[in-house]
Amino acid sequence: MGYTHVIQQALYDSASARSQSVTGRVKVKRLLNSVVGEVQVAWSEVDFGKDVLWILFPDENKDGFTHLMQQLNVKYQFGKTHQGKLPDVVIKIGESLFVLEAKHVKESGGAQDKQIKELIDFIMQRESNEIPIYYVAFLDGTYFNRFIKPRKGTKLYNQLQAIEEALRQYKRSYFVNTAGLTALLEDAYQMLQGTETSQQTSTNPD
Numbered sequence: 001m002g003y004t005h006v007i008q009q010a011l012y013d014s015a016s017a018r019s020q021s022v023t024g025r026v027k028v029k030r031l032l033n034s035v036v037g038e039v040q041v042a043w044s045e046v047d048f049g050k051d052v053l054w055i056l057f058p059d060e061n062k063d064g065f066t067h068l069m070q071q072l073n074v075k076y077q078f079g080k081t082h083q084g085k086l087p088d089v090v091i092k093i094g095e096s097l098f099v100l101e102a103k104h105v106k107e108s109g110g111a112q113d114k115q116i117k118e119l120i121d122f123i124m125q126r127e128s129n130e131i132p133i134y135y136v137a138f139l140d141g142t143y144f145n146r147f148i149k150p151r152k153g154t155k156l157y158n159q160l161q162a163i164e165e166a167l168r169q170y171k172r173s174y175f176v177n178t179a180g181l182t183a184l185l186e187d188a189y190q191m192l193q194g195t196e197t198s199q200q201t202s203t204n205p206d
Helices: 005-036 062-072 077-081 110-123 142-147 155-169 178-203
Strands: 053-056 089-093 096-104 133-140 173-176
Touching: 005 053, 005 089, 005 096, 005 133, 005 178, 053 062, 077 110, 089 178, 096 110, 096 178, 110 133, 110 155, 110 173, 133 142, 133 178, 142 155, 155 173, 173 178
Parallel strands: 096 133, 133 173
Antiparallel strands: 053 089, 089 096
């Protein structure tokens, strides 16, 4: 076709990233459904009701995500510094919004290092304290296990140091694997259930 090896690799990496993004979205929705049951997908105007629970895929519903940012005055700085890239998933549980970037990484390499760097950049952003929004980097795949006691001075060690520093600076950010994301969603849903129970008790003294 006249493509150089560099162009072929770039095309392959691009297609692979899109495929992984779709896989990540599917897995996140499956995890959420396992925690709370079948969840509404917000296809049209986003409902900001306090007790509403929904999941939004910005790539499939850019208008919904734009509406979300406008309504809450969300900066989403990552998009401005990464060629307008949209997050993979937005989840609303009660009053909290979880904005996720999902990657599936198994092996080491240049393309994989770029994906880890994107996840670190993603959690290095914050909104005003009035906005209950949390930025979540979801790293699926066996690569996450390599962060357990990496050898000092290696690329893995430096990546882990960068992740830990980002989490120290940005208190509403998370860097999680499948188990961590499941626990995060379960905690948020339990808090919502506790709020609903408390409200019912206060309005029904009997």
